[in-house]
Amino acid sequence: GAGVSQSPSNKVTEKGKDVELRCDPISGHTALYWYRQSLGQGLEFLIYFQGNSAPDKSGLPSDRFSAERTGGSVSTLTIQRTQQEDSAVYLCASSITGTSGSYEQYFGPGTRLTVT
Amino acid sequence: EDKVVQSPLSLVVHEGDTVTLNCSYEVTNFRSLLWYKQEKKAPTFLFMLTSSGIEKKSGRLSSILDKKELFSILNITATQTGDSAIYLCAGARDNYGQNFVFGPGTRLSVLP
Numbered sequence: 001g002a003g004v005s006q007s008p009s010n011k012v013t014e015k016g017k018d019v020e021l022r023c024d025p026i027s028g029h030t031a032l033y034w035y036r037q038s039l040g041q042g043l044e045f046l047i048y049f050q051g052n053s054a055p056d057k058s059g060l061p062s063d064r065f066s067a068e069r070t071g072g073s074v075s076t077l078t079i080q081r082t083q084q085e086d087s088a089v090y091l092c093a094s095s096i097t098g099t100s101g102s103y104e105q106y107f108g109p110g111t112r113l114t115v116t
Numbered sequence: 117e118d119k120v121v122q123s124p125l126s127l128v129v130h131e132g133d134t135v136t137l138n139c140s141y142e143v144t145n146f147r148s149l150l151w152y153k154q155e156k157k158a159p160t161f162l163f164m165l166t167s168s169g170i171e172k173k174s175g176r177l178s179s180i181l182d183k184k185e186l187f188s189i190l191n192i193t194a195t196q197t198g199d200s201a202i203y204l205c206a207g208a209r210d211n212y213g214q215n216f217v218f219g220p221g222t223r224l225s226v227l228p
Contacts, residue, residue: 004158033216042220043159043204089157104150104164104208105216110157 002026004108006092012114013082021077021111025094032069033095033105034077038088046090049075050097082115089113118143120207120219128225129195137190137222139205149181149188152204154221159204162190195226 005024013019025032034046045059049069060066064082069075079086089112093105123138141149148166152159163172165181165188172179176195181188192199202221209217 035218043218045216045218091158104161106161107152107158112157 006108006111010112018080021090023075023092029094031095031097032075033093035091036088084115087115118217120217122219122222126223130227133195134193137203139188141207143207145209148208150206151190154202197226200226
């Protein structure tokens with residue numbers, strides 16, 4: 001597609017359930033990022049994938065959070081045993097990475113997660 | 117620890133006013149500074165600044181970077197209600213790790 005797509009756009013789940021959020025990056029973009037944005041807050045980095053390298057998971061807030069990127073394209077962010085504090089908008093972004101670092105990121109529309 | 121600071125955090129103006137949004141950064145291996153506009157969910161790219169002192173313009177928006185003072189400003193002239201948004205500043209690192217450090221954003225509200 002022309003841009004980064006994410007699904008679902010909205011997700012309401014009960015506390016304790018697992019959720020999966022999907023991100024389809026722009027074709028050809030080797031770098032993929034997940035961010036979280038709580039109400040009124042800035043972007044919080046979660047995880048970064050670059051090509052076939054091991055992902056940078058330094059932003060994941062707990063071991064309930066995990067992410068995969070299959071075939072260097074689609075990524076899935078999984079949150080297990082959701083808690084109310086997980087409620088936020090989860091944004092995915094992709095970028096081209098050149099030899100001198102990453103280029104500007106293109107963001108998807110986000111998934112608004114509400115844990116009740 | 118790397119950080120990006122934006123000011124003001126919130127700003128209310130009237131249509132036609134000119135605003136200046138500020139961004140200061142402390143980013144290791146700094147390569148460039150980016151500005152985004154976030155209206156609903158997805159931030160949209162505005163500018164990427166790599167060189168000091170060179171102004172970038174897009175319509176009523178302009179931005180400049182000062183790499184000596186580790187500072188950037190985003191100017192919006194003749195503001196319109198459609199400019200109401202959160203403006204995010206991000207520092208990009210020159211490596212393959214977590215490449216971007218985002219500031220908290222400035223929430224701009226333009227009243228008619």
